[in-house]
Amino acid sequence: MDHGVLRETIRNLWEGDALAGLSEFVSIPALSPAFDGLWASNGHLHAAVEHVRKWLAARPVPGLTVEAVKLPGRTPVLLLEAPGTGSDGTTVIYGHLDKQPAAGEWSPGLDPWIPVLKDGRLYGRGAGDDGYAAYAAGAALEALHRAGGRYGRTVVLLETCEESGSPDLAAYLDHLRDRIGAVSLVICLDVAGGDYERLWLATSLRGIAFLDLTVRVLESGVHSGHSSGLVASSFRVVRQLLDRLEDSRTGEMLLPELRVDVPPDRLAEIREAVAEGGLRPELPMTPGVRLAADDPVELVLNNTWRTTLSVTGASGLPSLVDAGNVLRPYTGLKLSFRLPPTADAEVALSAIRTALTTDVPYGAQVSIERAAGAGGWNAPPLAPWLVSTLDKVSHEVFGRPWRAIGLGGTIPFLGLFARAYPDAQFVVTGPRGPGNNAHVPDEWLHLEQTARVTEAVAHILSQRP
Incomplete structure (x- = not known):
């Protein structure tokens, strides 16, 4: 694989076609069903699915197919299948296309449904949570093909009710069981890390x-x-x-x-991350208010x-x-x-x-x-091949060691995936970090970190046994 071509392809996509596609996605008010009781007739979720379907289908990847799957009475999912050129087994890359509402007044010059590019960030609802995931997955596969990289069979699964607790996902996992096949790796692109300087893996989530x-x-x-x-x-x-x-x-x-x-x-992970100065919360604290503990390790334990x-x-x-x-x-x-x-x-x-x-x-x-x-989720131990891959990727792409942390939120689909694919390895990551404002006004996506995470995903796909 030509690593230079891989990086150049990903950079070009995130400066051009992927950024343009994601910007158009921001303009679609695809509210999750919990916030739009008339989602089926309003059609915004279906519009988001169709917009992303067209973008993914245009990727020059051999054998790639993209289909909107719709079960009666349920929100749709988007399913991409790429046969790959390497090993047996399937990698599932997960993301979601439904969004939170505007959630209040945005800063002057910003709007939840109007994409704004400013200071290396893309502002708009759904840019960081979680529209980028579809474009990152497509960009990683396209870059691997252009760079001559080998990768196993890959499925991209994009749901449209995550912000409502993923009530339809279990039905789709059952419906698509035979098409998805035996899963050996799950890559989830819907979490935040401790900074924008390294690759972060989430290894637990609270219930x-x-x-x-x-x-x-x-x-x-x-x-x-x-x-x-x-x-x-x-x-x-x-x-x-x-x-x-x-x-x-x-x-x-x-x-x-x-x-x-x-x-x-998990305790060792927390101590390691804290020792390197990671996990710095950016919270709108009222002047004079102290955090709940002085010890940063205790703060992380409290939150995770x-x-x-x-x-x-x-x-x-x-x-x-x-x-x-x-x-x-x-x-x-x-x-x-x-x-x-x-x-x-x-x-x-x-x-x-x-x-x-x-x-x-x-x-x-x-x-x-x-x-x-x-329920919450606790990741299984990482396989030796994945540890060595993460070490290499972190050095080559980020120039810093990767770190793992738990997250204080709840993402029900990870528990569903863990039960559906008990033998799979999990890479739960993403480019979001401190201050990214998911779910509240002024949501934004760090584009440089997004390109790096996309490159990391491509490398992981190429190294899966």
Whole structure:
């Protein structure tokens, strides 16, 4: 393989055809079904699939086929198949084409649906999460062909409901099982790393459990002068119930079902990454506010291997300007738990429900609605061939050693892939990093890092046994 041609092809694509295609993709408001109940009739998801299909089908790769697959009542997927020239087995490259909504006001000169190229970044919704994945996969295959590289059979699978929790993906994995075949390597292009200077692999993801908790003490509000001290505040009951779950001073979870032992290899990865100055969070901290811990290793563990509780919504609480001297009848909170990668989400959710509904203070009425959960993911050990390939790629492409970290978010499809392909190796990576603003205003994609990650993917494809 001519490494110079490989790099030049990828660079040219990300400065030209791939960048142009991704820019047009940004302009399609392909909201995930959770944010567009009329997605089927609105047609934006189908438009995104068709736009990317045409771009991928134009790649000059021998034997390449691209098809939009549509099961009745489900969001479509895009399936690319390239027969390859090398080993047996199949590599699956994953990405998704559905998007988050605008999520607020964007900065002057920026817009979620108008691509803007500025300072080496492409701004726009879906550029970094996760439209680039389709173009990176196509660019890697085209570059391998032009450079004379050998690679095994490769399938690119692009779904359109990831931002809704991938509810349709399992059905498609089952439907396409025979076409996809025996999978030996999964490359996922939908995560962020610790910086823009090296190749980052995600080796774990947290699970999630969430529910709506409502505590009611009165049928209707009562003047607080007439009722306080006679009836306990619903908010006080909520506080007592939450104290069963969490130490409010430290954030430590008190239920054993919400705690796990951190695997030694993951702890070693975290310490190694921290020692090299990686994992620097860029958060919009209010002046004077401190992080939850001083030790950076503890911060990473908090974010990747420990359960955290966040109150993400509330009801029964009037706005400050509208609040009067009333003992409110109820307090409702949306509770969101990020669970350790190896915790059982169903067991955790059951334990949470029991703690919140057993022996409730003052006999207050407790209701739990919309409770659900999803498991996390912990990567299998890397095979020797993959370790040596990553070492070589990192030196040649990035000039720095690769690093592995866990991520604090939840991506359900990785658990699906792990169950569907239990013998596969996993490379979970991407060009996103600190400050990239996925899911919030001013989303952007680091184009230089994207080209490097694309080149790394091409090398990994060429080295798969």
